[in-house]
Each structure stands twice: as C-alpha cells, then as structure tokens.
Amino acid sequence: MNKITNHMPTAELQALDAAHHMHPFTENAALAKKGARIMKSAKGVWLTDTEGHKIIDGMAGLWCVNIGYGRTELGDVAKRQMDELAYYNTFFQTSHIPAIALAAKIAELAPKGMNRVFFAGSGSEANDTNIRMVRRYWDIKGQSEKRIIIARNNGYHGSTLGGGSLGGMSGIHAHGGKIAGIVHIGEPNWWAQGGEMTPHDFGLLRARELEEKILELGVENVAAFIGEPVQGAGGVIIPPDSYWPEIQRIVDKYGILLIADEVITGFGRTGNWFGSQTFGITPHIMTIAKGLSSGYQPIGGSIVCDEVADVLGSHGDFNHGYTYSGHPVAAAVALKNLEIMQDEKIVEHVRDVANPYLWKLWKGLEEHPLVGEAKLVGLMGSIALTPDKAKRARFASETGTVGYRCRERCFANNLIMRHVGDRMIIAPPLVITPDEIDILIARAKTSLDECYMGLKADGLMVSA
Ligand code: PXG
Numbered sequence: 001m002n003k004i005t006n007h008m009p010t011a012e013l014q015a016l017d018a019a020h021h022m023h024p025f026t027e028n029a030a031l032a033k034k035g036a037r038i039m040k041s042a043k044g045v046w047l048t049d050t051e052g053h054k055i056i057d058g059m060a061g062l063w064c065v066n067i068g069y070g071r072t073e074l075g076d077v078a079k080r081q082m083d084e085l086a087y088y089n090t091f092f093q094t095s096h097i098p099a100i101a102l103a104a105k106i107a108e109l110a111p112k113g114m115n116r117v118f119f120a121g122s123g124s125e126a127n128d129t130n131i132r133m134v135r136r137y138w139d140i141k142g143q144s145e146k147r148i149i150i151a152r153n154n155g156y157h158g159s160t161l162g163g164g165s166l167g168g169m170s171g172i173h174a175h176g177g178k179i180a181g182i183v184h185i186g187e188p189n190w191w192a193q194g195g196e197m198t199p200h201d202f203g204l205l206r207a208r209e210l211e212e213k214i215l216e217l218g219v220e221n222v223a224a225f226i227g228e229p230v231q232g233a234g235g236v237i238i239p240p241d242s243y244w245p246e247i248q249r250i251v252d253k254y255g256i257l258l259i260a261d262e263v264i265t266g267f268g269r270t271g272n273w274f275g276s277q278t279f280g281i282t283p284h285i286m287t288i289a290k291g292l293s294s295g296y297q298p299i300g301g302s303i304v305c306d307e308v309a310d311v312l313g314s315h316g317d318f319n320h321g322y323t324y325s326g327h328p329v330a331a332a333v334a335l336k337n338l339e340i341m342q343d344e345k346i347v348e349h350v351r352d353v354a355n356p357y358l359w360k361l362w363k364g365l366e367e368h369p370l371v372g373e374a375k376l377v378g379l380m381g382s383i384a385l386t387p388d389k390a391k392r393a394r395f396a397s398e399t400g401t402v403g404y405r406c407r408e409r410c411f412a413n414n415l416i417m418r419h420v421g422d423r424m425i426i427a428p429p430l431v432i433t434p435d436e437i438d439i440l441i442a443r444a445k446t447s448l449d450e451c452y453m454g455l456k457a458d459g460l461m462v463s464a
Contacts, residue, residue, distance in 0.1 A: 010050045013038050024159075037411070042069030045429045045436050047416070055414045056440050058426040063232055063264045063380075064295030067340055068429040074296045074333050081332040090119070090326045099326030102335045106288075106303060109273050109338065114286065116309035119301040119326035123263035123289035124158025126300040127226075130285055131162045131179075132320050134224040134257050137308050140315045146223045146256075147181045150213055154187045156233035157226065157261055157287070166226055169234075183217070185209040187231060188239035191373050191384050191392055203240030211250045224257035224284075229275030232264035232427070235420035236382035238375045244279040257284045257308070263300070267291030268341060268430050270378035271351035278377065284308050291430075294337045297330035341430075350378050350430050357434045361441040368445070370406075370452045380427045382420075393463035395422060402460065406451040413450075415443035 018032035038050045045068055047055040060066060081098060088096050103117040118133070120126040131149060138146035149166065151157070157166035165178040168187070186193070186206050194202040214222050227247070231237040251258045260283035265275025269291060272278045276286060285308065289300030304312075312318050324330070341347065355378050362381050365371045372386040385402050387395050395402050403419030410417040410424075418425050428440065455461050 007050075010038060011035070013050060044068045044070065045432050053414050055416060056428075056436065056443065058410075058415055058417045058428050058440055058444075060427050060429045061295050062290070063269070063427045064290035064293075066267055066269070066291040066430045067294040067337055067344075067346060068431040071294075071296075071337075071340065073340065074294075074336055077332050077336045078297070078329050081329045085328050088328060089323065091321055096326075096328050098328040098331035098335060102326070102331040102338075105335055105338050106292075106301075110286070110303050111274065111276060111282070113307075114283075114303050114305050116304045116306070117301050118304060119299065119322075119331070120289075121298050121322055121324045121327070121330075122158070122300045123261075123287055124160040124163035124300075125322060126263075126287045126289060126302050127157045127166055127261065128160050128162035129302050129320060130224075130226070130259050130287060131166070133285065133302065133304070133308070133312065133318070134259070136318055136320075137257070137311055138223050140311050143220070145221055148217055148222050149182050149259075150210060150217075150222060150225045150256075151182060151184050152187045152227055152231075153184050154189070154234040154237070155184075155226070155228060155231060155261075157228075158263075183213065185213050187234065187237060188243045189231075189235075189237045190240055192394075199240035200242045203242035204246050206239075207243050207246035207250065210247060211254075214250070214254050214256065219254045219256070222254070222256050224259055225251055226259040226261055228261045228263075229265045229279045229281060230270065230377060230380060232380065232425075233420065235423040236375065236380050236425045236427075238377050238382075239279075244281050248281060259283060259285045259287065261287040263287050263289045264291075264380070264427070267294075267338075268347040268350050268378070269380055269427065271347065271355050272378075273347055292337070293330060293334040296337060297327075297333040298324075299327065299330035299334050344431075346430050353434070354379055354430070354432055354437065358432075358437050358441075361437065365441075365444065365448070368448050368452070370448055370455070379430055379432070380425075382423050382425045385422045385424065387461045387463045391463065395460065396462040396464045397460055402451070402455060405454060406447060409447035409450045409454075410443065413443045413447050415440060415447060417444060417447070 014035035017036050039047050040050050041048045047057050106117050107115040151166045153168035155168045157163045164172045165182045168184040186209050188206040190199045190202045260276045266288045270278040284305045286303040293299050359376050362374050362376050365374050370385050372384040372389045374383045399421045403422040407419040
C-alpha cells in the first residue's frame with residue numbers, strides 16, 4: 001500500500017510532514033511540535049480529517065472551492081483530457097481546444113468589452129503578468145516612463161516577487177524585498193482606521209489618496225492602480241459605498257489603467273460573476289484564479305479589455321508566458337467548473353438564497369459581547385473582535401492574539417473560520433445550504449462564547 005495515501009496513524013503522518021514538508025506562511029519548527037491537522041477527504045462543504053472529524057469548511061479551502069468538494073465530473077473531464085492531450089503549449093503559434101473553449105467561456109461571462117484572456121498557473125503569476133502587461137502597454141503607446149503601479153496597504157496580490165510587491169503587507173516585503181516602481185496608499189478600513197469620520201467620508205478620503213499620489217508622482221509616471229474589490233486576505237474589508245465610485249472617477253480623470261484583482265471576488269463570491277459588477281467598477285484588467293477552477297486544478301489568468309489587448313497584440317511579440325499558460329487539463333477542468341456553475345445557477349444561489357439567509361444570522365453576531373461590526377458581501381464575511389464596541393477599540397494584547405485564540409476554538413469545534421489579526425473571516429463554498437449555514441453559525445457562536453470566557457479568565461478583555 002502506498003504510504004502517502006493509506007491509513008497510517010495520524011502521528012506518523014505528522015512526523016513525516018514535519019520532517020520533509022515546508023509549509024507556506026508557517027513557522028515550521030512550531031508546527032512540527034504541534035503537528036498539522038491532516039485532511040483526508042471532502043464532500044460539499046464538509047472536510048474529513050485523518051481522525052475522522054467532520055469539519056465544516058467556512059473558507060472553501062483557501063477561498064477557492066466555490067462549487068464545493070467531491071464533484072467527480074471534474075475528475076472525469078481531467079482524465080479524458082489527459083488521455084487525449086495531456087499537454088501542449090500555447091506559445092509559437094499553436095493552440096488547443098481546452099484553452100480556446102475556456103477563453104471563450106470567460107469572455108462570455110466577463111463584463112462587456114473584456115474579451116481576451118492571458119492564462120497563468122495562479123493568481124500570483126497572473127499579477128506578475130499584469131505588471132509586465134501594463135508597462136508594455138505604455139511602452140507601445142510611446143509613454144515608457146509610465147511604470148509605477150499604485151496599490152494599497154494590506155492588499156494581497158500573491159507571494160511571487162511581483163505579486164508580493166503589489167501587495168501591501170510589510171511582513172511579506174520583509175522576506176526577500178520588493179521590486180521597484182510600486183507604491184502604496186491607505187486601505188478603506190473604516191472600522192480600524194476611520195476614527196470619528198462617517199464611513200462615507202472615510203471612503204472618499206481613502207479614495208482621494210489615489211489622486212494625491214498620482215499628482216505627487218506625476219501622472220506621466222503612473223501606469224496603473226490595482227485593488228481587490230474587497231480585500232480578502234487583509235481581513236474581508238468591505239469598502240464604504242463611496243470608495244469605488246471615487247476611485248473610478250480618479251482613474252478615468254487621469255487615464256491610468258485599473259486592475260481589479262478578482263482572484264477571490266471572481267466567479268460568484270460576491271453574488272455576481274465578478275466583484276467589479278457588485279461594486280460598479282470598470283477595470284481594464286481583472287486578475288483571476290481560485291474559483292475559476294474551484295481549486296480543482298491550479299489555473300489563473302488576466303482578463304484583458306479589448307483596447308489593451310489590441311495594443312499589446314499588434315506591436316510585435318509580448319515576451320511573456322508560462323509553460324503552463326492555458327494548460328489543457330486545467331483549462332478543461334475550469335471549463336467544466338464554469339458550466340456547472342451556470343447549469344446549477346450557483347451565482348443566483350449566492351445572491352438569492354445563501355447571502356440573505358447568512359446575512360440575518362451573521363449580523364446577529366453583533367449581539368455577542370466580543371463582536372463589534374459584522375460585514376458580509378455575497379459569501380465573504382468578517383467580524384471584528386473588540387473589547388469595547390462603542391469605541392471600536394483594539395485589544396491591549398498584540399494584534400492577532402485574540403483572533404488566534406478564537407480560531408483555535410473554531411478548529412476545536414470543527415469549524416474552519418480564519419483570523420486576520422483580530423478579525424474573523426469566512427468564505428464558505430458557494431453551494432452552502434441554509435441548513436449548513438445554521439451549523440456554521442452555531443459552531444461560530446459556541447467558539448465565540450468559549451473564546452470570550454477564556455479571555456475574561458485570562459484578563460484579556462482590555463482595550464489598547
Ligand atoms: N490575489 C488575491 C486577491 C488573492 O487573494 C492571490 C492574488 C494570489 O493567488 P495565488 O494563486 O498565487 O495564491 C490571492 C491569493 C489567505 C490567503 O491567507 C489568501 C490567498 C492565498 C493564500 C492565503 O487568506 N489569496
């Protein structure tokens with residue numbers, strides 16, 4: 001029997017994992033002592049670990065398993081495609097049927113005027129593509145000095161050198177550095193940073209930082225602005241309603257390119273096919289990955305508006321691409337995933353059923369003594385933990401201490417709900433049913449109660 005997939009005792013698997021497997025974004029020595037939780041199988045919204053626990057996955061894996069686990073049709077398609085054409089590239093004037101069909105399907109679903117797709121293997125790779133693409137675009141237009149990309153503090157755009165540089169996370173910049181020509185402005189996080197301002201005014205203030213930055217740098221030096229319609233990894237920060245319209249006004253006024261990073265918000269997460277539709281944004285480029293294949297295969301890409309694609313496509317080669325750009329197996333699986341989403345009306349399910357049902361219960365968590373604001377768009381939500389709601393206070397303990405404790409209670413109660421600092425976040429598979437939402441909320445409440453009691457016992461319900 002193959003020792004990797006059998007029923008080896010969990011402790012032995014953990015020991016092998018600790019000995020040989022370096023985990024992303026993890027202190028491996030600490031994990032080695034504790035032992036990783038090892039997942040074995042999954043169906044719908046339910047994970048099963050090697051100890052037989054049934055865990056409700058409030059994070060859709062890593063924000064990606066939009067159609068839920070265990071859809072065997074995707075495996076069938078993958079096998080058929082591997083048997084027929086396991087690999088071919090799309091360089092050097094060749095193409096293949098899955099890449100063609102997937103690009104056409106994406107163009108059908110994308111907002112008007114966005115009809116071209118450049119494929120990558122992940123969201124990070126796609127954002128690296130975007131950096132090169134927008135700079136090349138301005139080169140061709142005779143404005144080579146337009147190279148700077150403006151992004152946001154606490155944004156997340158991946159962890160390659162390009163993606164990590166676009167992201168505004170200092171912890172990532174600290175490990176390996178940051179490429180030149182990327183600058184950051186403030187994020188529209190009213191709860192943590194809005195002070196006495198109304199959310200509306202704070203949204204405008206943050207958006208206008210873009211205009212100030214363009215003027216400071218000189219518009220002749222600015223290529224593009226990039227933002228997630230809703231910051232995901234940054235803590236599900238849903239911007240005030242005033243924010244995106246003002247960003248759009250500024251981008252239009254100065255004629256810079258707008259990149260919407262839809263890696264999380266794409267493919268139904270916000271109750272529309274794309275977050276840009278939910279927030280009324282008209283981007284030139286959208287980054288996609290994750291929900292494109294529901295995580296069943298690694299694939300990402302850039303959806304490009306006709307103007308940018310036409311300019312790029314008519315001035316010699318664009319010297320960029322990946323061995324696995326448009327990989328046939330990944331493309332075939334992604335196409336099947338999108339067909340299932342359409343056939344089963346999964347975006348409509350998010351908008352008309354799951355979001356309204358979850359919202360009532362999620363908003364109700366604001367009654368809990370530990371919870372300040374509860375926010376939700378589509379099926380991505382967050383709650384801010386606080387020792388004092390009226391003051392929107394932070395905890396005196398180091399940021400993340402309380403969030404981590406809460407996450408540990410969730411884990412113990414067989415609920416995957418993540419923490420970002422002292423915010424708890426969810427993004428369950430889009431197929432979650434009302435009954436499953438009831439279970440998710442019940443486990444969240446139990447975990448919050450246990451966390452709260454623990455904080456009181458340890459004297460941690462203290463404001464900074
Ligand atoms: N853009 C956004 C908006 C993302 O959320 C990426 C780009 C990069 O995608 P890849 O496929 O290269 O990972 C992401 C990925 C977290 C977490 O802790 C979030 C992501 C990845 C890993 C962890 O929330 N988002």
